[in-house]
Amino acid sequence: MTVRTPHPRESILSARGIVNRFGKQVVHDHISLDILAGEIIGIAGGSGSGKSVLLKTLTGLRRPNAGEVLLTDKKIDAIGPDVKAALIGVLFQQGALFSSLSVAQNITLPIREHTDLPAAEQEAIAVMKLALAGLPVDSGIKFPSELSGGMIKRAALARALALDPRILFLDEPTSGLDPLIAGGIDALILQLNQNLGVTVVVVTHDLTTLFTICDRIAVLADRKVYVDTPHNLMRSDHPWIHEFFHGPRAEGAEHGALIARKQGHGSR
Amino acid sequence: MPQVALEAAPFRVAIDDVGDRLTLQGALDIRTLAQAQRLLNEWRRQRKLRVLALGKLSALDTPGALFLCGLRNSGMELADVRAEHKALLDLVGGLELKPLPRLKHVPRWRQLVIQLGKGADDAWHATIEFITFVGHAASLIGNALMHPRSLRLASISRHIAETGIEALPIVGLMAVMISIVIGYQSVAQLRPLGGEDFTVNLVAVSVLREMGVLITAIMVAGRSGSAFTAEIGVMKMREEIDALEVMGLDPMQMLVVPRLIGLVIALPLLAFFADMMGLLGGAMISFSLLDVSPLQYLERVKSAVDGWDLFVGLFKAPVFAFCIAVIGCMHGLRVTGSAESVGQETTRAVVKAIFLVIVLDALFSILFEQLGI
Numbered sequence: 001m002t003v004r005t006p007h008p009r010e011s012i013l014s015a016r017g018i019v020n021r022f023g024k025q026v027v028h029d030h031i032s033l034d035i036l037a038g039e040i041i042g043i044a045g046g047s048g049s050g051k052s053v054l055l056k057t058l059t060g061l062r063r064p065n066a067g068e069v070l071l072t073d074k075k076i077d078a079i080g081p082d083v084k085a086a087l088i089g090v091l092f093q094q095g096a097l098f099s100s101l102s103v104a105q106n107i108t109l110p111i112r113e114h115t116d117l118p119a120a121e122q123e124a125i126a127v128m129k130l131a132l133a134g135l136p137v138d139s140g141i142k143f144p145s146e147l148s149g150g151m152i153k154r155a156a157l158a159r160a161l162a163l164d165p166r167i168l169f170l171d172e173p174t175s176g177l178d179p180l181i182a183g184g185i186d187a188l189i190l191q192l193n194q195n196l197g198v199t200v201v202v203v204t205h206d207l208t209t210l211f212t213i214c215d216r217i218a219v220l221a222d223r224k225v226y227v228d229t230p231h232n233l234m235r236s237d238h239p240w241i242h243e244f245f246h247g248p249r250a251e252g253a254e255h256g257a258l259i260a261r262k263q264g265h266g267s268r
Numbered sequence: 269m270p271q272v273a274l275e276a277a278p279f280r281v282a283i284d285d286v287g288d289r290l291t292l293q294g295a296l297d298i299r300t301l302a303q304a305q306r307l308l309n310e311w312r313r314q315r316k317l318r319v320l321a322l323g324k325l326s327a328l329d330t331p332g333a334l335f336l337c338g339l340r341n342s343g344m345e346l347a348d349v350r351a352e353h354k355a356l357l358d359l360v361g362g363l364e365l366k367p368l369p370r371l372k373h374v375p376r377w378r379q380l381v382i383q384l385g386k387g388a389d390d391a392w393h394a395t396i397e398f399i400t401f402v403g404h405a406a407s408l409i410g411n412a413l414m415h416p417r418s419l420r421l422a423s424i425s426r427h428i429a430e431t432g433i434e435a436l437p438i439v440g441l442m443a444v445m446i447s448i449v450i451g452y453q454s455v456a457q458l459r460p461l462g463g464e465d466f467t468v469n470l471v472a473v474s475v476l477r478e479m480g481v482l483i484t485a486i487m488v489a490g491r492s493g494s495a496f497t498a499e500i501g502v503m504k505m506r507e508e509i510d511a512l513e514v515m516g517l518d519p520m521q522m523l524v525v526p527r528l529i530g531l532v533i534a535l536p537l538l539a540f541f542a543d544m545m546g547l548l549g550g551a552m553i554s555f556s557l558l559d560v561s562p563l564q565y566l567e568r569v570k571s572a573v574d575g576w577d578l579f580v581g582l583f584k585a586p587v588f589a590f591c592i593a594v595i596g597c598m599h600g601l602r603v604t605g606s607a608e609s610v611g612q613e614t615t616r617a618v619v620k621a622i623f624l625v626i627v628l629d630a631l632f633s634i635l636f637e638q639l640g641i
Binding site: 104118121123126128129131132145197 | 299330355359364371604
């Protein structure tokens with residue numbers, strides 16, 4: 001089975017008619033969503049709107065109650081773990097770094113399991129991923145419990161990049177970080193997207209992140225999804241979306257994003 | 269043109285050769301990297317290579333780029349590079365890469381000495397910590413008994429239910445089994461001497477004095493001692509203990525005292541239940557091996573056992589309970605950030621608790637022997 005590289009602006013991952021429910025509570029009601037190769041798409045929504053459930057569904061960790069997820073035109077359940085690992089990388093909200101392994105070992109673990117490269121080579125790759133994620137080399141021998149919040153996110157990002165995935169899922173990459181470090185993470189995501197060509201799906205309710213880096217935003221509201229560019233969503237007349245993008249914190253974030261863009265942070 | 273191709277579904281690397289120039293074909297990524305390296309080394313052994321053409325490379329990822337940058341640094345020329353690959357090569361080549369720092373190597377004998385010293389130091393500190401903890405817990409319990417209103421009855425009863433009532437089936441089963449084991453052994457040993465009638469005495473006395481409470485304590489140490497460590501440990505990990513302290517609540521008072529009191533109440537009751545089940549097991553074995561009817565069995569037990577036997581057994585139960593709870597809670601509070609440390613502390617707590625229970629039991633045996641009870 002070969003994996004075709006989709007052309008830019010072609011769907012690399014698509015969800016068709018997804019229904020997710022827990023007991024009687026319906027979280028997603030026939031949601032369809034196409035993720036295009038090479039884009040950065042944000043998934044936004046209020047707390048409890050099912051952002052994380054959607055992420056789990058898109059990555060194949062959760063089987064939806066109805067509907068299907070197609071990854072490079074194949075059903076995600078039918079894709080073998082080897083190929084799936086090469087296609088998908090996930091940065092979990094709390095990092096989910098293995099606490100008994102050093103950061104470098106965290107990165108080499110998937111490489112060791114999926115390839116037959118010699119140990120020295122694996123280590124060199126790990127060091128490169130650390131550098132790509134903007135971490136100094138001596139953080140490689142540290143353990144996750146010795147890292148600060150921002151470093152945990154970067155280390156987890158380095159691990160998510162271990163097998164050079166085509167799609168990078170980021171669950172709240174900037175939550176719990178100070179604005180400067182969060183800005184650094186935003187810039188890093190943009191840089192990886194541009195230099196490695198990796199498609200990025202970022203779940204967040206950080207408005208600055210949404211405005212600064214996302215090409216399109218999928219907003220979850222009323223069990224449905226509304227996908228559009230940030231520009232068009234700003235003008236949406238859906239009450240919740242309007243509230244979300246025009247609330248007291250939204251104006252500042254948009255302003256900040258404009259400044260960031262002008263400074264070339266998000267030059268696109 | 270000779271061509272070497274390697275099939276590695278779904279990826280492929282091929283190299284063709286024109287003098288000192290090699291052309292890479294297919295995808296050079298983390299999966300094909302090892303093969304590409306092997307292949308390239310074979311070619312280099314045959315002749316000196318200067319130029320590597322990348323024009324036919326269909327895919328390149330960061331490990332592949334890292335490998336190519338390494339070749340470039342060692343003097344190989346990369347030719348015919350596509351624009352998208354050049355960007356990646358520039359990115360990876362521009363990174364400042366240093367090897368991972370190595371931990372200093374310590375010779376084996378020195379490691380041994382260091383470990384010995386550390387172990388002794390740890391043991392010393394653990395002992396001090398244990399004594400401090402026992403003192404702290406005892407003072408808190410004394411305080412709680414002086415002011416009964418400060419006792420958390422809801423919490424205590426929950427722990428009695430969890431450590432006591434829920435353990436009834438397994439403890440009862442173990443007690444029956446152990447008395448069957450003792451029964452069989454005594455019949456086998458006493459029959460040649462013609463004293464098999466004394467089996468009942470042996471089973472009843474050993475179950476009431478030793479086995480009932482010992483089995484219960486070991487079971488509870490494994491079951492509830494470990495649960496205490498894991499519960500408190502995870503709370504520590506998730507900063508819940510800190511949250512309590514910030515609220516001006518003493519974690520010892522909130523978490524340790526209810527568990528301690530709960531277990532001190534539950535374990536003697538469990539031990540009594542184990543005693544009764546042990547006697548039941550004795551009745552079963554007497555009936556099946558010796559044809560002693562249950563009524564006769566009861567008569568025999570009544571004549572073989574006096575009140576002291578039951579007391580000697582049950583007297584030990586609260587002491588064991590105190591040790592198990594203190595060790596479980598203490599190790600829970602020693603947990604640090606990682607998931608690994610929860611596992612380590614839980615293991616330590618269970619091992620230490622069972623060890624201490626058995627040591628104390630031996631000491632009690634000597635004590636009661638000296639006292640003549």
